[in-house]
Amino acid sequence: MTELQLTNQSAFQPENLRRSDYTNTLAAEAARIGLYTEDDILAIQTGLMNTLAVVIGYATKNESTSVRLDKANEYLGCVLYNCDTYLLTLNDPFAAAEQLKSIPMEELYNRGFAINREHYQKAKRLFANVRYTRLHDGSKTYNRAIDILLPHYLGSYDPRFNAQDQLYMSIPSMGVKGPFHMDETVAMLEKLLAVQKGRQSDLQI
Amino acid sequence: MNALITLENFALQPVDDKILALNEVSREYGLVLTAEDAKELSEIRERSLKDNERLEIGLGAMDGIIRRFSRSSFINQENYAYVIAEVTDLFYYIKTETDDKVSDNELLDELYLRFEQRCRGSVDLLLSREGEILIRKINAGENYEKWFGASDSVDTSRDTDINARRDDSGVVMPYLTDEDRNLVKELEQSWREENEGEDEDND
Known part of the structure; x- marks a missing residue:
């Protein structure tokens, strides 16, 4: 592990990372310590939005482009939970933050879904x-x-x-x-x- | 800690550009939306989604609405944006009221058919009468005829010119003659004169 990684890893405050909301809190913490720029956050949000659209398509068998808000919240929760599942397997917030930034959101969702x-x-x-x-x-x-x-x-x-x-x-x-x-x-x-x-x-x- | 990733981040994505891109389709029928129209339609769509507690990513239903309704014989450049806005609002309303029991394409086809054939281009009729009939039909499913069949029937017996002039005994009345028209004018004139006299008294 490089000095930069050690420094960055120690900069992650464990109490700010919640297992039950890992992707969200990881992104927020990475932004706080300067690991993520605003563009990185925007890319993550866009990736999540596109993944949510894919899940809505699956759920409605592509027969509907819109869903009720309560259903949309449920699907978003599922997307995030599957991402959480995969990222938690890395057992390292720094590695997880790197993958969250570099791997497309849909791929993270698919990996978590498989688990x-x-x-x-x-x-x-x-x-x-x-x-x-x-x-x-x-x-x-x-x-x-x-x-x-x-x-x-x-x-x-x-x-x-x-x-x-x-x-x-x-x-x-x-x-x-x-x-x-x-x-x-x-x-x-x-x-x-x-x-x-x-x-x-x-x-x- | 504030969440970075919430539905609120996704909710309000303007779709002006996507609406304007559909001018390529509607131009064939002589209908074009301006940038201002597109912006207004985008805002109306957002408001309607919010009012009906829905989420949509991308242009979605409005794409289908524009592609279908731009073909309508009852739509011209003056009422084009207005019809698209009203139908969009009605669409999301029906989707929520029917709990998404019907697919987008089925509902859009039905709305277009009713607008053309049963409403003859009347948006008011589409919104008030046909919208409610559709909701009842979709929610009642196979019980629709049993529960609502009689009350929802639309009297289309007078939708032709001859039928409109047919009286209760079945006789087709002629058009107004010149003599009839003159009589009507005289009656209107005398009514006006009587009422002007009353207004002066009240003053």
Whole structure:
């Protein structure tokens, strides 16, 4: 790492970077320390706008060029969440800021989307296992999670349009407490499977 | 910390240039928008999107509106910008009221058809009557005929000259003769004279 990178990295104030809003706070922090110019910020905003237009096109099957504001906010949240997902994997705000500046926004969105899609597919496989090895003497909250909350969440989730959606559930008896993003849902399902381990089922997954 | 990236950054992107570029299409029908018209249409579009709580990136619907309505036989250079503005506002209103159940192209085709055939170029009729019929039709779906069929029917029985002169018994009345016209003039004159006399008394 060069001296400039060390200097710049230490200039990033960790308390100003929020994991839940990483792209936004990273860009703001990079602007604050002089890593980004106004043109860089404008390019990021333009890239996001174009990516949002692409997502709107997917969502409306290109049948509509406009959407309601609440839907637009949801799609923008999804675009940012997918970008956040990818940039957080770099584990380095300086590298993340460099990539945010140099890589097209749509590419960042696609990379994050690929990661979240993988989490989603894994969550579905894990949930199938959880259902088939479920406890027969589970608590009310446990049964509600298995029968209603998890199916609804996994059924309505789409990493293209609502990757940022969270699962709101808790099973106090098992120390499970939400809300969970999709990657956290995977971890939670693995924990449930570990608790249910040893239960016999005649169905093979 | 203020967010750098919000919908507000995207919301108000002027589209004057894109509107003016469509003069290449409308010029064929003798219709051209000036730079001032384009600026005003861009502002009207922004206001309409805001009023109807919508977001649109790029020119979007107005492109389709200009391409269709510039072909209309009821539009001339005087009312061109006005019609485009009103139809744009109506378009976004219907999209929101119907929760985006209908695609842009379907709605634009329907609006154009109704403007030409049912409204005969009347923007007022399009906005008031046809707009509401469309919203009910789209929202009711297959139940439309059952719920609204009778009340939304438009009496087109008098839309030809002969039908307009047909009385209740079915007899086609002649046009006004010269004698009739003279009688009408005399009646109007006497009414005016009576009312002038009353006005003087009131003064």
